[in-house]
Structure formats: C-alpha cells, structure tokens
Amino acid sequence: MKRAFIFPGQGSQSVGMGKALAESFPQAKAVFDEVDDALSQKLSSIMWEGPAEDLTLTANTQPALMAVSLAAIRVLEAEAGLDLKRHADFLAGHSLGEYSALAAAGSLSIGDTARLLRIRGNAMQNAVPVGQGAMAALLGLEFDAALEVAHAAAQGEVCDAANDNGGAQVVVSGHKSAVERAVAIAQEKGAKRAVMLAVSAPFHCALMQPAADAMRDALARVTVNAPVVPVVANVEAAPITDPDAIRSALVRQVTGTVRWRESVAYMASQGVEAFYEVGPGKVLTGLVKRIAAGASAVAIGSPDDVTAFKASLQG
DSSP: OEEEEEEOOTTOOOTTTTHHHHHHOHHHHHHHHHHHHHHTSOHHHHHHHOOHHHHTSHHHHHHHHHHHHHHHHHHHHHHSOOOHHHHOSEEEESTTHHHHHHHHTTSSOHHHHHHHHHHHHHHHHHSSOTTTEEEEEEESOOHHHHHHHHHHHHTTSOEEEEEEOSSSEEEEEEEHHHHHHHHHHHHHTTOSEEEEOOOSSOOSSGGGHHHHHHHHHHHHTSOOOOOSSOEEETTTTEEEOOHHHHHHHHHHHHHSOBOHHHHHHHHHHTTEEEEEEESSOSHHHHHHHHHSTTOEEEEEOSHHHHHHHHHHHHO
16 A cells, blocks of 8 residues: 655644654654754744744744654654664655655755754744735635636735645735735635635745845755655655755745645655554645545644554554
C-alpha cells in the first residue's frame, strides 16, 4: 500500500498542542527543546500555556506547528518503527507545512526550519500594513469559477487565488476592498457561502512580494539537501527533489497559490491509498477525503494516535 505523510498549516494551532507528546516521549521533548534553542525563546511555553493571542501571532504559529509535526514524526520513528524512506511514497504540507515536510525528509535541519519559519512569519506579517489586506473563503465554487471571481473583483487592485483546498473550497487574498468585492461577486455567482476570514495579513498573493524577497535571501544562507522521500510542492502540485528547485518553490510559494487539491490528486493518481496528517488538528484529513475518493486519511497528533499507527504499520 502506498502512503503519503502530510503536514498541516496555519489555522491548525491550539494552546496545548504537542504537550502530551512531550510528556510521554523524550524524542518529542527533544524536538521542542531544539526549536526553543534555535529561536532563543521558550516557544514551547507559549504552545502549552498560551495565551492564545501570542500563539496565533504568525511568527509564533509557523515554527510552533512545525515543531509539533516534527515531534510526532520523531516519536513515530522511535515508537512505531517508521522509516519514511521505506514506508512513505510522498510527503507534502499545506503552506508552512511544506517546511515541516522538508524537515521530516531531511532537506532542512529542525533548527534551520524553525529560524526560516520565524523569518517567514515576520516577513509575511510586515509585508502589508494592518487593515490594507484581507482574505476570504469562497465555498461551493470550483477553482476556475473562483479564479474568475477574483479577476472580476481585482479592478486594478490585487485579488488572487491563495488556496485551492479542494471540495469547492477556495480562498482569495489581496487588497481588502478587492476581497470584499470578491465576496459579493461570489454570492451573485452562486457560491454556497463567501466569508471574510479573521487573518492578520493577505497571505499567498502578489502583496506578499516583500516576504518572498526576504525568504529568497534567508533560503540562500541555509543548507538544503535532497529529500529522502519526494516532497510534493505547493506551487508545482508535483514532487521536487533538487535543492535549488526546493529553494525556488519555497520562494514562489509566498506569493503563489497553494495548489492543495491538485497536490492530493497527484498523489492519489500515483497510487497513494493512505494519507497520514502528522501534527495538530484534522483539517487536511477532511480535505483529503473530499479530494481523493476511496483513500483513507488519518490524523496523528496524540500518544493514542501513535499507538494506533504502530498497530496499523505492524498489521
């Protein structure tokens, strides 16, 4: 059976995430300690004790989610005998989750990944003055129809398709007034729902170019290895293994569309039957079930999930 391991992005965070793993397994605690050291900050304390408003700061959320995902991977390796090279056919992650996938695959060290995500979070937050950008979810429109809505709404401003999540769920991003127009146009075009999102910046659109430039500089300064398992890149919806191609994809990802629907469909087309979402939450598990008919999707984020996975691997 072919397997893919997938890693969540922003929105999956919650206070307390990863704490049970750290208390149950030394391998998880070691990852959280490594991230704390890399950032010269007790990020783990914010993750486990809050306050929630500190955890939801983009510069904290991004490395925190990666930390939980990598802690879970290390536990799976130690407790369940997981060997990604042997047991995984593909890895992929949603937005910042792509960094988690690359760290899991050995392309990036955990310390470098934490520092890159801190830079990415700050750069994305600072790219657009507060209040000038926005994002909205268009539900019930397929991607091409949502793209037409975004183009119609732009009217000289930026309104881009940020996330193609699958299941007729598309997020648009750009100037606040343009995104508000997109909500109105989507409703006229028959969207089931079109709602503004409570986000701190307009991610994955052309307004993020300053953040893309910052990531180009940051990625040039770190070692990137070829992954031990192919990583399906957000902007390509196809696997990449060359270190320079990985750098390029991560830079383009900042302003480009997260092509999640196509990424999952690609993995399914290559014979993947089982998807494992590694980290907090079950957002991607739900999306996979909408995209890949017949595939199984399981979330792994707690000690009990580790036990269940171990049984499935041995079975």
